[in-house]
Each structure stands twice: as structure tokens, then as C-alpha cells.
Amino acid sequence: MGDPGASEITVSAEALSRNFGPLAAVREVSFQLKRGEVLGFLGPNGAGKTTTMQMLTGNLAPSSGGVTICGVDLLEQPVQAKARIGYLPETPPLYRELSVDEYLQLAAKLHRIDRPRRAQAVAEAKRRCGLADVGPRLIGTLSKGYQQRVGIAQAIVHEPDVVILDEPTIGLDPNQMREIRQLIREIGGSRSVILSTHILPEVETVCDRVQIMHQGGMVYSDTIAALKRFHGGVTIEIGLRAPPAPERLAEITGVLAVERASETVFRIQRDPERDPTDALVEQAVAGRWGLYRLAPAQTSLEDVFVKLTRGEDEA
Amino acid sequence: MIGTIAAKELKALFASPLAWVTLGLLQAVLAWLFLARLDAFLAVQPRLAQLANPPGITELIVAPMFGTAALVLLMAAPMLSMRLFADERRNQTLTLLMSAPLTMRQIVLGKFLGLTAFLWIIVAACVLLALSLLAGGNLDYGLLAANCAGLALLCAAYAALGLFISSLTSHLVVAAIGTLAALLGSWLIGINVAERDAPLTLLSLARHFESFNKGVIDSADVVWFALFIATFLALAVRRLDRDRLFG
Numbered sequence: 111m112g113d114p115g116a117s118e119i120t121v122s123a124e125a126l127s128r129n130f131g132p133l134a135a136v137r138e139v140s141f142q143l144k145r146g147e148v149l150g151f152l153g154p155n156g157a158g159k160t161t162t163m164q165m166l167t168g169n170l171a172p173s174s175g176g177v178t179i180c181g182v183d184l185l186e187q188p189v190q191a192k193a194r195i196g197y198l199p200e201t202p203p204l205y206r207e208l209s210v211d212e213y214l215q216l217a218a219k220l221h222r223i224d225r226p227r228r229a230q231a232v233a234e235a236k237r238r239c240g241l242a243d244v245g246p247r248l249i250g251t252l253s254k255g256y257q258q259r260v261g262i263a264q265a266i267v268h269e270p271d272v273v274i275l276d277e278p279t280i281g282l283d284p285n286q287m288r289e290i291r292q293l294i295r296e297i298g299g300s301r302s303v304i305l306s307t308h309i310l311p312e313v314e315t316v317c318d319r320v321q322i323m324h325q326g327g328m329v330y331s332d333t334i335a336a337l338k339r340f341h342g343g344v345t346i347e348i349g350l351r352a353p354p355a356p357e358r359l360a361e362i363t364g365v366l367a368v369e370r371a372s373e374t375v376f377r378i379q380r381d382p383e384r385d386p387t388d389a390l391v392e393q394a395v396a397g398r399w400g401l402y403r404l405a406p407a408q409t410s411l412e413d414v415f416v417k418l419t420r421g422e423d424e425a
Numbered sequence: 426m427i428g429t430i431a432a433k434e435l436k437a438l439f440a441s442p443l444a445w446v447t448l449g450l451l452q453a454v455l456a457w458l459f460l461a462r463l464d465a466f467l468a469v470q471p472r473l474a475q476l477a478n479p480p481g482i483t484e485l486i487v488a489p490m491f492g493t494a495a496l497v498l499l500m501a502a503p504m505l506s507m508r509l510f511a512d513e514r515r516n517q518t519l520t521l522l523m524s525a526p527l528t529m530r531q532i533v534l535g536k537f538l539g540l541t542a543f544l545w546i547i548v549a550a551c552v553l554l555a556l557s558l559l560a561g562g563n564l565d566y567g568l569l570a571a572n573c574a575g576l577a578l579l580c581a582a583y584a585a586l587g588l589f590i591s592s593l594t595s596h597l598v599v600a601a602i603g604t605l606a607a608l609l610g611s612w613l614i615g616i617n618v619a620e621r622d623a624p625l626t627l628l629s630l631a632r633h634f635e636s637f638n639k640g641v642i643d644s645a646d647v648v649w650f651a652l653f654i655a656t657f658l659a660l661a662v663r664r665l666d667r668d669r670l671f672g
Contacts, residue, residue, distance in 0.1 A: 169523050171670045193526035203521035207440040219429045220525035264521070 120302040126175035148298035150317035151306035157323040159306040167197040196270035202261025206250030221268035235267040275305040351400025430535025483565035491572040503604035506587025514595035544580035568640040575637020578650040585657040
């Protein structure tokens with residue numbers, strides 16, 4: 111976590127657990143989040159992401175463990191703690207019969223924004239979420255993408271320290287997704303954001319840190335930068351039309367392991383210190399292996415995700 | 426904060442046709458009853474004049490109208506109260522309130538006051554009907570005030586019970602029928618019991634409204650209504666807290 115005190119800790123979860131009857135939906139999840147960080151929750155369906163988020167926002171009481179928001183205990187002083195959180199649940203809590211303006215006014219009022227600042231807060235939230243043109247329209251008549259944006263506007267209208275978004279880009283078209291990701295990065299600049307998603311590239315582009323949940327537990331937690339450094343640089347994908355025996359590849363200096371991905375494609379684990387790329391190309395030309403593709407493996411996070419969440423099922 | 430939620434409830438009611446239809450229909454029914462009573466009064470008026478101490482128009486028209494209004498509202502209240510929590514559950518909008526810096530008590534009280542304020546609009550309409558009699562006679566203001574207070578308390582009791590039952594389910598119809606059954610049951614136990622002081626009648630809404638209808642504001646009845654309302658609101662708070670605790 112770096113040196114303590116470098117930046118303020120906004121969310122701190124300690125050994126959060128939640129049981130539904132005999133089922134342990136979330137088991138002993140602990141983490142901390144600093145101001146200005148965007149944290150991505152990844153995991154297959156039913157991994158406990160939503161349950162964890164509900165506990166972080168005070169919608170669900172944990173069976174054991176605690177949550178502190180900016181130093182305020184969520185369980186002991188829920189009102190003070192909730193004032194610092196903005197939450198967009200999986201289904202945006204929209205009143206379809208209200209207009210966008212009325213709804214955001216209500217959200218601002220519920221979060222105790224006093225009258226003089228309210229109009230400005232609503233205007234600002236609308237501007238950031240691209241809702242400036244639809245203020246007077248009824249929420250029920252808006253498209254899914256706009257409704258999702260109203261949901262996000264609702265979560266940031268009171269400028270909370272912590273913004274928690276449960277699958278914020280679900281149901282959006284690619285353009286809208288880009289806009290929303292841009293917005294999340296923007297919010298993450300000055301506040302803390304936690305978001306859950308199934309979309310792996312989203313985590314890689316938006317988040318500073320990623321946590322993978324599986325069967326209620328936290329199975330992976332690291333920064334995206336570390337993840338990229340670790341996995342991005344060490345796997346090479348090579349395509350050869352006339353491949354030699356894999357042992358020939360393994361003999362090349364700097365190659366640690368060779369895995370045959372398909373008939374002509376190999377995945378090579380390389381030594382981080384010695385880059386075997388030059389040697390690979392030379393050998394390929396000399397041996398007429400028919401080299402047609404050579405690239406660092408891209409899907410680093412996906413690898414980790416699949417390894418962590420599927421491997422355990424098979425075990 | 427309680428006011429904000431109450432205002433939101435009223436706004437939601439008036440944003441839907443339900444509120445307007447209810448207000449319009451109830452007003453038509455009450456006006457009909459009122460006119461029928463007035464007709465009957467005019468028919469017997471000559472004979473009343475021969476009595477030494479004849480009952481006035483307030484006793485013969487206003488009090489019975491309030492008595493019927495109490496029953497009509499008993500039918501209408503469940504239709505309005507069913508939305509309070511069941512609808513928010515169904516649309517998953519309760520999260521907005523639960524995530525806001527509010528206590529469960531504030532949420533419940535706000536919703537209760539919002540619905541009660543709406544029902545009081547109907548009570549006010551009844552009072553206006555009664556006041557229209559001033560055009561041709563004098564009113565017994567004490568009796569009118571007692572009836573008005575009684576009906577207002579009764580409406581608040583309907584709202585509290587309806588709110589509690591609405592917090593139990595996410596099905597609107599179940600909430601409406603459950604509330605109607607509970608209210609009717611509580612009304613009937615007062616009527617069908619032979620002994621007037623049987624312990625069961627303690628639970629009867631009708632019995633406690635009766636004295637107001639006769640013009641008596643009994644503090645025991647006022648306290649009874651207050652307890653009735655407080656009990657069901659407290660139960661609703663408990664029920665919603667359970668949601669949070671046990672999922």
C-alpha cells in the first residue's frame with residue numbers, strides 16, 4: 111500500500127463477511143482505498159460483488175467485520191458515513207414518474223445539499239453526465255443509456271468522497287461506454303471510486319487497482335500497473351507456419367517455457383531480464399519456420415481472471 | 426428531511442392518475458351522499474319543527490356524512506397506501522432512500538405523513554361540503570370539529586396500517602388486499618359484538634371513531650389512535666431494518 115499517510119484513506123473494509131442462511135455470500139473481504147484511486151471489482155456472476163457493495167453503502171448489514179468511510183464507522187454512525195457515499199446499484203433507483211430535474215433535485219435534497227447550492231449542484235451533475243438537454247423530460251421516457259446516466263448523476267450530485275458504481279456501463283452502446291469511462295476517470299481524479307464489472311478491458315482502461323472476487327472471497331488484488339508489468343511483458347505470442355518441435359524454441363536463450371496454443375501459435379514465457387525476441391526472429395528466418403506473427407500477449411488480466419476463477423472450480 | 430420525503434410522496438401521488446381519480450370519485454360519492462341526506466332532511470323538516478328540541482342539520486346531515494366518509498375512505502386508503510413500500514421494492518428504488526443519509530425512522534415517518542396529508546385533503550373536502558350548509562342554516566361547530574378530528578385521526582390510522590402492510594411485500598395487490606382485509610376486520614369487530622364492552626372491541630377502529638361522530642372528543646380515544654399509529658409505524662421500521670440485517 112505504499113507509505114502510510116501519503117494520501118488519505120477513504121474506504122477501509124475489515125474482514126467483511128455476509129451469510130444468507132447457510133450460504134456464505136462474502137467471506138472475510140478486507141481492503142483499503144485511497145483518495146484519487148479507482149478500484150475495479152471483477153468476478154463471475156454470484157461472486158459476491160454486489161453483496162460487498164451493498165455492505166459498503168449500508169444497504170446490507172455485514173454478518174461480521176466493519177466498514178469505515180473517511181474515518182467514520184458505517185455501522186455506528188450510518189447517517190454521517192452515508193453522507194460521504196454516492197451509490198449506483200445494479201438497477202438504477204429511478205422514479206420514472208419524475209423528470210430528470212425533479213429527480214436530481216430530490217437526490218440532492220436527500221443528501222442534505224442546502225437550497226442555495228442545490229441548483230448549481232444539479233446543473234453540475236447534469237453537465238458531467240451529459241444530461242443538460244434532457245432536464246425537463248420524464249425519466250420513464252428516456253432510453254436505457256440516459257437512464258443509466260441519470261443513475262450516475264444521482265450518485266455524484268452531492269460530491270461524495272466515495273463513489274460506488276455497480277456495473278455502470280451495462281446496457282450502454284460503445285460510444286456511451288467510452289463517455290462513462292471518461293467520466294469515471296474524471297471522478298476518480300479527486301475522489302475514490304469503486305466499480306464492479308464483467309468487462310475486463312474496462313478495468314484495464316479505467317482502474318488503478320483491481321480486485322478479483324470468487325465464491326465470496328478476494329482471490330487477487332493488485333495495481334493495474336503491477337499487473338501489466340508482471341504479465342504484459344513476460345508472455346510472447348509467436349505464429350509459425352512451419353513450426354519446429356517446441357523443444358527447439360525452448361532452447362533459445364531467454365525462453366523459460368513454451369506452450370502450444372494451437373497448431374501454429376506458441377505462447378512463450380520469457381525471462382524478464384533477457385529478451386529472446388531478436389533470437390527468435392533470427393532462428394525463424396534461418397530455419398524457414400514461416401514466421402507470420404510475433405506480439406506480446408495482450409490479454410493479461412483475462413489470463414489472471416480465468417486462472418483464478420475457473421481453476422478453483424475444477425479443483 | 427421528513428418533510429422532503431413527505432413532499433416526494435405527495436408529488437409521486439399527484440404525478441400518477443391514481444390520486445386525481447381517487448379524489449374525483451370520492452368527491453362525487455361524498456357529494457351524492459350529502460345531497461341524499463339533505464333531501465331526506467328537507468322531507469322531514471316540517472315534522473321536525475313540531476318537536477320541542479329538534480335535532481339540527483349538523484346532527485342529521487353532517488355527522489352521518491362523516492360516518493359514511495369513514496367507510497368510503499376505508500376502501501380508498503389501501504389503494505393509496507399499497508404503493509408506499511411495495512412499489513419501491515418492486516422498482517428497486519428504495520436503495521435511493523436507504524443509501525441517503527437518513528434513518529429508517531425518517532423514511533417511515535416521511536412516507537406516513539405524505540399519505541396522511543393526501544387523505545386529509547379528502548377530509549378537508551368533507552368539511553367544505555358541510556360548510557356549504559351555512560348558505561341555508563346554522564351549524565353546530567363543536568360537532569363538526571369533533572367529526573373532523575375523528576376522521577383525521579382515522580385517516581392517519583388507515584395510513585399507518587397500510588404503510589406497515591405495504592412494507593411486508595413487494596406485490597402491490599397483496600399490499601392493497603391485505604390492508605383492506607385488516608381495516609375491514611378491525612372495523613367489523615366493533616359492530617358485530619353483542620356486548621359493547623367486550624375486550625375485542627378495544628381493537629375496533631369503528632368503536633373509537635363512534636364517539637367523535639357523536640361529538641365527544643374523548644382523550645382516551647385520542648390516545649388509542651396515537652398508540653395505534655405509533656405501533657404500526659414502529660413495526661414498519663422494524664420490518665425495514667430486518668431487510669437490512671437479514672437481506
